[in-house]
Amino acid sequence: MFSAITDANHKRTDWILRLSAICVYDVPATEKHGKTMNVVFHEKEGCRIHAQIKECHIDMYKDYIKEGEVYVLMNVLVVKNYLPYKTTKHPYMLQFMTKTPCKKHI
Secondary structure, eight states, X not given: OOOOXXXXXXXXXXXXXXXXXXXXXXXXXXXXXXXXXXXXXXXXXXXXXXXXXXXXGHHHHTTTOOTTOEEEEESOEEEEOOOSSOSSSOXXXXXXXXXXXXXXXX
């Protein structure tokens, strides 16, 4: 049922991921980019992946995503990790969209 993040790539959009948030932090706006909320997710198999929530979507997730909680994500956008700093070794990263359901997994 759940996809492995080791398989994550930009060729699909129907991902269903079960991930634990291990680090949640904000990056302030710069001249070129708006503020972002960032999350490093970990799956039980040991792989980690960076996720970015753009400024226009932060209010939807800022009080919900907490370190140490496990979430099920669906319809998340997978893109090449283009960031100049890397929080994980994964070549891709996740980008949340308006229609990215994020539910706590119990």
